Amino acid sequence: MSEVYRFEDIQKYYIAGKRGILDDLLKIPKVYVKALDGVSLSVPAGKVVAVVGESGSGKTTLGKIAVTLEKQTGGKVIFNGIEVGKNTYWDVRKHVDMVFQNPATSLNPKMKVKDIVQESIMNLPVEEKKSFEEEAKSRGISMEKLLVEKVKESISQVGLIYDEVKNKQARELSGGQVQRVAIARSIIKHPDVLVLDEPTSALDESIQAQVLNILVDLQEKLKLTYIFITHNILVARYISDYIIVLYAGKIVEYGPSEEVLTKPLHPYTQLLLSSVPTTESKDVKPPVGDVPSLINLPSGCRFHPRCPFVMEKCRSVDPELRTQGDYQVACWLYE
Amino acid sequence: MLLSIRNLDVSYNTVAGTYKVIDSLNLDIDKGELIALVGESASGKSTLGQVISRMLPPVGKARGQVLLDGMDVLKMSEKEATNFRGTSVFMIFQNPLNSLNPVKRVGDQLLEALNVRNERSHRNLSDEESRREVLEALTSVRLPDPEKIMSRYPHELSGGQVQRVVICMALLLQPKLLIADEPTTALDVTVQAQVVTLLKDLSKKTEMSIIFITHDVALAYVLSDKMLVFYAGRVMEKGETLDLVKKPMHPYTAGLLASIPTGPKNKGRLYSIPGSPPSYLSLPKGCKFTPRCKFAFEKCSGSEPKSVMASNRELRCWLYE
């Protein structure tokens, strides 16, 4: 299986709080928020990888690093064999795009739908726009005409009727429609990889179902790779081939979705799953305790203060992510 | 009976026109009962909560009868309403910041809440005891550093933390009826599970009734004894939760349940109810679900079905007349 992405020991440390010049003069040590703390991962081409985990576990940060919106503070990102860095940003950016958490706030509410979608091509740098100009030339049509065509195509690909929505403002659309416009705005660039950050969490169930169906159809038709960020386990189970479970900036478990969800190995994954309400059981069994501070992480395994199986070793030594076939888990129970 | 609602109609007066968002609703709730209101966005769930807690904004007009804890909610004076909120009923708002006073420290607001309950039930607590009780409540909603949280103002907390402070306020007040409007949307599943367990326990211990508003059917299933399914301001179906989820009878309920993902995508595409919810300004004639209903027949678009009882269910659908 070919891989699109390889993340090697990615760290993303943010500086906590604002620093004044005095802090530097007095050599007050910087305090870091360890949003990602050693994430290694391979993303297979043409598959859907879901990233799940609690709020603050680093899901969005991982997505932003994948699309080069943030730069890691340690480690390497390899995209299609190329190491991602300043000189290669556009090699990545022309193939990947991100649909952001909460489109209702990330799209301009007063802009017309057709302009929102078209804008994403207009915002490309000159060299990248060239391929569209060449296409227009070779087909003997104007750039304007080509753009209208592309906008039309991507709007209908997300299941909206172009003539009905083209002149509407984002604020005049329903939540499901806004979400689909945000997706159209990404696919118009013909990406190979889409990072989708919580694309359905603001939607009602029946609209969520519509959007998920469209995403699955697009992925299959256009052979896309998705990095699908969600905290909804049922959605992750439906859409993904693989699931990554993040806990406090680290991958604790990664494997084929059905395996991870039906036979979770990591104690955190087990507790996360038993917190999810389903119509199968009247009970939820949440883990005790809280997500740890990302500034002062617990020693050893970062889950040990909440783990029902904690052993002596867990308190002092951090377990590595161990691979067995296409399955990975970081826990001393499986050494 | 703690709460009894008869023929409730609620309309909003706006520049766009006057429209009715709740139509002839009846509802009885007993002491200690756990009720869930589910339904799509804009179906009128929050509006009902606001009517019961006497928090409907002035543009809203409610008609009918709402009796809670022996009081006539729609007729009571503003002064009576002030005492009523907090003692008989407490509402956790969808936007939790609305439930807190922005210029008072969290700790002071929680202590006030505890005092309301102490006065009501003639408990005599020293300041130290009160403080300890507040701290305990904060710990029970899994807020780290409760001492620090007490000295903060609401805007200094994250959305999830504000939400938990408000839930904590409900724990301290112990009203007879708690209306919780999407109280866990801003929370992680793990915290949500903790909060849900907490609320269920509290209800068992103190016989507090809860109306739980959510669009998450699975969550409603876990939490409630009875479930009300809203569509376009109407209760389309009402029944015992277990029964209703296992065997939905109204076509809308069935569609809603079918659209929840339960397996992987290779098991097939998800069902989604065709069309979109109607606008209150131009509601369809007859049953409001007709244009989207796969069972619709002639009668459905002719006139609107009334609520009827069928196999221990309350249903608003011509299939069951």
Ligand SMILES: Nc1ncnc2c1ncn2[C@@H]1O[C@H](COP(=O)(O)OP(=O)(O)OP(=O)(O)O)[C@@H](O)[C@H]1O
């Ligand atoms: N620009 C920033 N500066 C400082 N800290 C940041 C910044 N961006 C994110 N963080 C911190 O990094 C951690 C991970 O954040 P991230 O947004 O990746 O989490 P997430 O898993 O997407 O959470 P959610 O489910 O709430 O969206 C959090 O503790 C967050 O506060």
Ligand SMILES: Nc1ncnc2c1ncn2[C@@H]1O[C@H](COP(=O)(O)OP(=O)(O)OP(=O)(O)O)[C@@H](O)[C@H]1O
């Ligand atoms: N103050 C108001 N003035 C005018 N219209 C209102 C007002 N409050 C609510 N509405 C309208 O009444 C209808 C029902 O709204 P309500 O907030 O009760 O729905 P809901 O079921 O709680 O939805 P959600 O799940 O999105 O919270 C909506 O069409 C809404 O726009």
Ligand code: SF4
């Ligand atoms: S390493 Fe130890 S503490 Fe961490 S999850 Fe495994 S058993 Fe629990």
Ligand SMILES: [Mg+2]
């Ligand atoms: Mg995020």
Ligand SMILES: [Mg+2]
């Ligand atoms: Mg509401």
